[in-house]
Amino acid sequence: MLNQTSILRVISKLLIPPIMLFGLYVQFHGDFGPGGGFQAGVIFASAFILYALIFGVDNARKAAPAWLTRLMLASGVLLFGGVGVVSSLMGGGYLNYSVLANDVHAGQHLGITLIEFGVGLTVAGAMITIFLIFDGLLRAEEED
Amino acid sequence: MDAFSGLFNYWIVVVLMMMGFYIVISQQNLIKKIVGLNVFQVSVFVFYISMGKIKGGSAPILADGIEIYSNPLPHVLILTAIVVGVATTALGLALTVRIKNAYGTIEEDEIEAMENTPSNKTPEATS
Amino acid sequence: MAVTAYSLVRMHNLFAVVMLSGIYSLLAAVIYVVMDAVDVAFTEAAVGAGISTVLMLGTLALTTSMEKDAKMFSPLPLVIVTVTGALLIYATLDMPPYGDPTAPIHHHVAPHYIEKSAHEVGPPNIVTSILASYRGYDTLGETTVIFTAAAGVMALIGRSRRRKKKSDKSMPVEDS
Numbered sequence: 001m002l003n004q005t006s007i008l009r010v011i012s013k014l015l016i017p018p019i020m021l022f023g024l025y026v027q028f029h030g031d032f033g034p035g036g037g038f039q040a041g042v043i044f045a046s047a048f049i050l051y052a053l054i055f056g057v058d059n060a061r062k063a064a065p066a067w068l069t070r071l072m073l074a075s076g077v078l079l080f081g082g083v084g085v086v087s088s089l090m091g092g093g094y095l096n097y098s099v100l101a102n103d104v105h106a107g108q109h110l111g112i113t114l115i116e117f118g119v120g121l122t123v124a125g126a127m128i129t130i131f132l133i134f135d136g137l138l139r140a141e142e143e144d
Numbered sequence: 145m146d147a148f149s150g151l152f153n154y155w156i157v158v159v160l161m162m163m164g165f166y167i168v169i170s171q172q173n174l175i176k177k178i179v180g181l182n183v184f185q186v187s188v189f190v191f192y193i194s195m196g197k198i199k200g201g202s203a204p205i206l207a208d209g210i211e212i213y214s215n216p217l218p219h220v221l222i223l224t225a226i227v228v229g230v231a232t233t234a235l236g237l238a239l240t241v242r243i244k245n246a247y248g249t250i251e252e253d254e255i256e257a258m259e260n261t262p263s264n265k266t267p268e269a270t271s
Numbered sequence: 272m273a274v275t276a277y278s279l280v281r282m283h284n285l286f287a288v289v290m291l292s293g294i295y296s297l298l299a300a301v302i303y304v305v306m307d308a309v310d311v312a313f314t315e316a317a318v319g320a321g322i323s324t325v326l327m328l329g330t331l332a333l334t335t336s337m338e339k340d341a342k343m344f345s346p347l348p349l350v351i352v353t354v355t356g357a358l359l360i361y362a363t364l365d366m367p368p369y370g371d372p373t374a375p376i377h378h379h380v381a382p383h384y385i386e387k388s389a390h391e392v393g394p395p396n397i398v399t400s401i402l403a404s405y406r407g408y409d410t411l412g413e414t415t416v417i418f419t420a421a422a423g424v425m426a427l428i429g430r431s432r433r434r435k436k437k438s439d440k441s442m443p444v445e446d447s
Contacts, residue, residue, distance in 0.1 A: 031394030095407035126421035134329035154363035162356040170348035214307040231420035
């Protein structure tokens with residue numbers, strides 16, 4: 001459909017790497033500026049969706065097969081919950097990050113980074129999965 | 145009149161909210177109903193955020209030389225609510241697609257008519 | 272913004288409705304920046320104007336892009352909406368004015384977060400420290416909701432596709 005237009009291809013080729021980089025920046029810089037796991041996941045997913053729209057969903061499926069996005073979806077929640085379990089095993093309350101390291105600030109920082117990463121994984125996985133499912137259904141309709 | 149100008153933001157919220165509500169209860173099209181729910185949702189978000197604003201305050205990121213920060217708590221609540229909102233919207237859209245597959249229409253009154261006609265045993269998949 | 276919402280009510284072409292709802296959330300994002308909620312504006316711009324528009328367009332491609340035209344105008348919804356709106360506006364008369372620092376919302380836990388979060392948690396972005404640390408349970412719940420929603424979408428329409436393929440292959444039995 002859209003993959004005939006060379007302008008779109010070139011521009012999106014230029015745009016997609018910065019978008020992904022920006023997503024990672026938002027993910028790991030969320031402590032200091034605006035941002036965090038939710039935004040980063042959404043930005044990452046929108047870069048992926050842009051790629052899928054311009055270069056065809058088949059190429060995108062090669063880049064992120066269904067099992068990978070589902071793995072992202074589940075492992076994000078598990079990472080979040082796992083941090084909580086680890087912190088309670090280490091003597092604090094559930095999701096109390098202060099005990100994760102010797103220093104309160106270092107522990108909090110580590111915990112926040114980890115769970116934000118978990119949130120980002122889940123959100124990106126969810127958005128990409130939903131997009132791919134809608135697309136798959138669309139294709140099944142066209143085949144009929 | 146001055147006493148009322150401080151309430152203007154709430155009135156905007158109420159107007160938007162009622163528009164979303166009107167779309168939800170008066171329209172027959174399911175996709176439009178979902179859009180109406182989104183309008184409603186955003187109006188609630190604006191309501192929360194506008195409550196958190198403090199006059200002269202700044203964004204809640206700690207920095208030197210800034211004394212007043214807006215209330216960060218509503219921001220946190222709404223931040224998560226937006227993402228959850230889009231996830232549930234996707235769920236609603238998926239339901240719409242299933243309804244379209246099962247009934248061949250996404251207009252509520254047509255679906256109701258189909259359900260109430262006894263001769264029509266099972267709605268055919270028309271897609 | 273209200274104008275956009277009004278045109279949403281009147282519009283019959285669903286394609287235009289979806290585009291307008293994208294514009295609507297972009298405007299909402301601008302309003303959030305004005306009200307100091309940079310994190311929220313960020314999210315709204317990425318989610319509302321990006322992802323949800325794409326999803327809605329996907330649904331339109333799967334269903335239909337025109338709304339049925341002939342519909343009866345019934346006054347009942349309008350009456351309900353007007354009455355509810357009037358009640359809500361009456362309720363706002365008791366609300367604290369916009370930007371008032373003495374409003375009750377600013378005197379419960381918010382001052383604690385603003386004053387102590389740098390000391391107790393560390394990151395300069397208070398929103399992040401509340402989101403991840405003070406309200407960790409909340410965020411865990413929200414993440415689970417997103418997980419569940421994605422799983423629900425998978426179960427609702429991902430499954431039907433597979434079943435359709437299977438029935439194509441084996442025998443032409445119509446499913447429900």
